[in-house]
Amino acid sequence: MKKILSVLLLSLIAWACTEDETQINDNDSFDRAAMLTNWADNIIIPGYVNYNSKVNVLAEAKSTFTSNPTVENLTTLRVAWLDAYISWQKVSMFDIGKAETLGLRGYTNIYPTNDEEIEQLASSGTYDLELPSTRDAQGFPALDYLLNGTATTDAEIVARFTTEESLSIYLSDITDRLKNHAALVLDDWQNGYRDTFVSNDGSSATSSVNKLINDYMFYYEKHLRAGKIGIPAGVFSNTTLSTNVEAFYKQDASKTLFDAALQASVDFFNGKHFDGNGQGESLKSYLDFLNTITGGEQLSALINNQFDQAKQAASTLDENFYQQVESNNEAMLLTYDELQKNVVLMKVDMFQALNVKVDFVDADGD
């Protein structure tokens, strides 16, 4: 009797568990090398070429401004800063190779920036920008403060850079550092790393595909969803944190930066070339190759549809996320929710379909 019961019980359990599973194709003969080639040659390297050229323009505009601080030169410098900041959004997710060993993202875009520390370091004249503790006093957010937040009016900002040599030097140092970092990473891709990356086309945890998919997911979840929207909207705190928006001092650039980042995530998923002409092997084509069906629908279509939902929700947002959080945070939360739905579709369903293990854990914040 006992045996029969156990058998019945087991079959009951088995029966209860067979529905709703994403189908996994074990015979994975997808051409991973072709996907890596498309990523490297058509997306990542062109992205870094573009980023380098924008950062070089920024560095030139900085030199013009520091040698001749005028409101006009400040305006030009700000435009170059925003241009470079936008181009950064398109490469931020590629935390692999030299970018990973440098800790590039940490030295480029940690916000909120620490205005007191910037003032203190600049006036002291002695600082080691290699130290992790100075990361929140450099990069684009620190430039945001220097160019937009060091005084109330443009004339006053220019006056500070005219009279305070140490501030000019600091501006110069952190701008040149961005430029040097960008050059190191591009140089590495163009002189060897590209082949290393493409030839590491296996499916182990340290293969290029598995690593970059994880980098992509980590970026999407922590930096796009949480950093740009969720944290300022108060999703992870008891109150909203409006001053934690990206480009807080510029204010009306936060949506532009977010839009660029979201579009870069969409384009990477679809394998779209950086120059906008054509697309190649990608996460989308990989999922389609495996014919991944979730709940009766193509998973790649579900993900792209969800990207559209997120864009639509974001389209209602003010250019200025600080204002948006302060005036109508509900719209931020709705955007967050749409972004979050793709975390589930990608991190659960896509990872499972591609048989990739998530290699990062949720830090518990202490």
Next chain:
Amino acid sequence: MKKSFLYLFFAAFLFTACSDDDENNIPSVEAPTTYTFVRDGNSTVSFSGQTTRIEMGHELLGALSVNDTDNASAELLLEMFRNETADGGDANPYSSADLNASTKSIKSKTAASKDFFSANTSEASQVKADFEAWINAQAEDVFVNKDRAAEAGVSGQIADGSSVRYVNAQGLEYNQLVGKSLIGALMADQALNNYLSIAVLDEADNRTLNNNGTVADGKNYTTMEHKWDEAYGYLYGTSANPADPNATIGDDDSFLNKYIGRVESDDDFAGIAANIFNAFKLGRAAIVAGEYDLRDAQASIIREEVSKVIAIRAVHYLQSGKAALNPNDMGPAFHDLSEGYGFIYSLRFTRMPGTDAPYFTRTEVDGFLEDLMGDGENGLWDVTPETLDEISEAIAAKFNFTVAQAAS
């Protein structure tokens, strides 16, 4: 075969399985909905001393942080641990006047339970010395060298995502060692091995006095009631509503309460917070009713579950540290493993129900810590995934959870 039929079959099976154990001698003690007990219309619940020590712990942890302070001296930090000057004089190290006015201290109750340390003062003094060594080194090594990059064998700062961690030459964060080890050496040891101990609850004529409802001098509670409440206070002493603490479990301190909350939020262990709280309530009601077997049965539940919380978090941090191991970026792993170090240290203060022993002896705990730090000459800089798995497995094996469950 129809589903409904199977369900019926299964249900019938369950009933059969459960019907044997019915005995009619279950004591008729009913626990209140909240931790509320009164005598003559006034509350009999009191644990202000525990609240005070948790608050002292918070001030100490705050001062041990490199980020948020102007880096206190070793002397001041040690005064926060002792609430005394180095030569035993009165000290006022805290920002809170109430804490400064208190004669209580963290140190006096560290590794100080009746069951484990009343006749083992040599080990107790080693434990206190460990804490003082960590606290001292935080000031003398880590604060002093906070503006240099850490390397294998060199203390300093290291990135952990957008955070910065400050580690010793072996990759350990002393403030994490202090915080997580206090959970065992102060909170768990006092609650499990002192106040829930029969030797403490039934000391002298406590039973007679409790049976007769004789209250302590100038108080509204019997001594036995108060001892039980003092155990309660080490878990819930800073709760938003201490009578109904699970409403905010995890948010009310940085010690045991916090990690009961963390374990509760893992689906594998959901319900553990209610088990602990219900056992406290029922045990306290049993004291009021004079039902001492029932009381001790609740103490056993609390000992097992609180011990489990510590073990789960030890394994959890070893596993998240393992997942974070990356030679290019060791900061995240160091942070997790420093927390893990503290929870392993705390295992020595757990209590296996029905015995006089912890789940792991000091020798076993020391062995784990030596393994953790011993894969190379630079401690956590050299630790291997295999070592982290071995320690995790050894810890989980003594409990009814798996490494995978604790890791999630």
